[in-house]
Structures are given as structure tokens and as C-alpha cells.
Amino acid sequence: MADDKDRLGSKLHDVEKAREDQWARQRDEELVEKMRKRVSQTACPHCKQLLVAKTEAGVHMHACPQGHGAWVDEAALKSLLKERK
Numbered sequence: 274m275a276d277d278k279d280r281l282g283s284k285l286h287d288v289e290k291a292r293e294d295q296w297a298r299q300r301d302e303e304l305v306e307k308m309r310k311r312v313s314q315t316a317c318p319h320c321k322q323l324l325v326a327k328t329e330a331g332v333h334m335h336a337c338p339q340g341h342g343a344w345v346d347e348a349a350l351k352s353l354l355k356e357r358k
């Protein structure tokens with residue numbers, strides 16, 4: 274019987290662990306979401322104005338309203354470079 278109790282104990286432990294994992298994953302997603310939002314809070318290095326999110330030619334970017342440049346994520350940049358070839 275003591276063995277059964279131990280098994281139940283480890284089962285409960287597994288459930289607890291799974292819950293923690295789920296919580297950690299959720300936290301990761303929240304962090305990623307926060308980082309994404311931070312990108313749109315990025316200021317232009319030239320004029321310090323906040324970049325504006327927009328989509329041009331199907332590419333999502335955050336661009337300086339004064340036209341100094343734009344932040345494009347790496348995947349989008351790579352697909353752009355590939356299209357040029």
C-alpha cells in the first residue's frame with residue numbers, strides 16, 4: 274500500500290510539473306509578445322521619432338516617419354533578398 278501511495282505522490286508531482294511547464298510556456302509567449310511590441314516602440318536612431326508599423330509590398334516593417342529607414346525582421350529581409358536574385 275505504501276508503494277501505491279508513492280506512485281500517487283509521483284503522479285501528483287508529474288501533474289504539478291506539467292502545470293509549471295505550461296505556465297513557463299505561457300510566460301515565454303508573453304515575453305515574445307512584449308518584445309514584439311517593444312520593436313514598434315523603437316525610435317529612429319537619426320531623428321529619435323518612434324517607428325511606425327506598416328506593410329509595403331507585402332513586407333511588414335516599422336519605418337521612420339521621416340524616411341530615415343525601417344526595421345524589417347530577418348525572415349522578411351531574407352525573403353526580400355531572395356526575390357531580388
Ligand SMILES: [Zn+2]
Nearest residue numbers: 317320337341
Ligand atoms: Zn528618422
